[in-house]
Amino acid sequence: MAKDLWRRRNDALDADTDYVEIVRNLTLYEFTWDMNQSLSLALFRTYAVPSIGGLLDKTQEFEQRCQKRYDDTALLLEAPLVHGFDSEEGRTGIRRINQMHRMYDISNDDLRYVLSTFVVIPKRWLDAYGWRPLTDHEIRAMVNYFSALGRHMGIKDLPESYDAYMHLMDDYERKHFAYDAGGRRVADATLALLEQFYPRPLHRPMNVFSRALMEPHLLNAFGYEDPGPRVRRAVRGSLRARARALRLTPSNRRPTYSQDMNRIRSYPNGFDLASLGTFAPATGCPVHA
Template sequence: MKRFEWRDTIQALDAEADCERIVRILGAHEFPWDFEQALGLALYRTYAVPSIGELLAHTREFTERTQHRYDDTALILNDIMEHGFGPGRGRDALRRMNQMHRSYDIGNDDYRYVLSTFVVMPVRWLNDWGYGWRRLTDHEIAAGTNYYRKLGRHMGIKDIPGTYEEFRDLLDSYEREHFAYTEGGRAVSDSTLGLMADFYPAWQRPLVRPFTKALLDDRLIKAFGYPEPSAAWRRLGSGALKLRARVVRLMPPREKPRWARESANVRSYPEGYEPSRIGTFPQGCPVPHGMLTREVAPTGARVPAPGQAVAPAGSAPGAVDGPEAPGPAGAAETPGQ
């Protein structure tokens, strides 16, 4: 198999009709490690939105059961990507995700923002920041956009942007307007960085936090209240990832798919799992709705509600639905191709 054969295969597919297959090739063959990092960073960014960071902190799932939440997120998104939106394991994972979301008071604007991070961050990681062994083509970017538009429709999200450029503008404007420091967002961020450090051997862990923070943009650093990374760490972080990209470019193409469920970092279900039985099973919304308008530091300005109207608990987007099943309560791997 030739190095660019997967790219050529994708180019012959339709960016809309075949978007699921294209994203599957990109995520499991061409850029499995890069997609894992970019999508992990996408979710991490959302903690800096007060309505999201505070909600996650109040559930205490992301601060006290961080490994479980990391695993559940990776596995659910993996099953949707691997098996698609049709009946079967992919739809079971989608239904489980919607059931969890519907238990919380989440506005449509926050859903749209989170969806935009999934669309935009892989492109920024691979193309804008130069961390990919090759750039995504416009055709591949369009397919990725169509895939997440499809996911958004299955989640019942309204007013989904139509193009990559619209998603990018949404992400940037939403972050400019909403990013702010909160104790909850900072706590969730600290717990996530701690989990990432645990993925590495003990002697490497003191380096993981400064290395990771060096990859965060100034807007995110400020929102979490972290000290500005030094120029040396910035150069080291960016340089190391670009060097890795050059090495990967010389490697043969990945013929066997690599799925997130196969990652050594996913540790919560050594005996296997069913998508319908992972995640959280809260009874009603466990977070007081008034917390979305609490004051936040450093400015003391009140946080605007994450949408023009907030749906009552239990009526958040969730187009794919099913009965709740009893079950247990429920980003960085060693760089490689």
């Protein structure tokens, strides 16, 4: 199967009307691992904003149920991608997200910032570590998809282009990134969960690997030690080597869903979308793990 299968299919679609299908092709078929990694990194970095990380820490969800937080967020966000915004599943997933958000006083600015990371970080990740970068056509579809998600979440004053999302994210981080003890605890719990996805001897190396992918201003905001330029070059070199190898492999013909990944562990017997997440402010959580 030709390696450019999904790029050609996306090129044949309209980025302003078929954006769900384009992003679905990128996420479920062509860049499954890359999109998962980049969106996880996108959400992780939001903990460095004290109003976000501190609030997440107060819910105790990360300390007590980090795996479930990870799983529920992935499954709820995937519902509109797989089934469409107007489907029963898509509406259920977004409704559950909105119900959790409404339990807390979250500013529109914070919600808009989190959404901006969904647009910007995947592109930057694929530019650096993907077997190919996104086309302008696909970037436009990404903007349209996440803007649609934002509208369904009631987020106001959304940017209209990738560059506008990029400037929003970068400016917000320059202004708001700061050390917060609660945000650090949330980040630590998330990294600890990541380590559990690998055999015990790899726990420490995976922690270092993760920190090597963080920019200096993100490391500083969490108070994390920089692993150093040699480690950073080795980690990024390994990801670029992976990208070169992937150029020689055929395109995926079967989709990979979140529940197909061994990282999703809370529901071995299936799940009900309407039952995912939290339902009481005492244990609820407004943003992603």
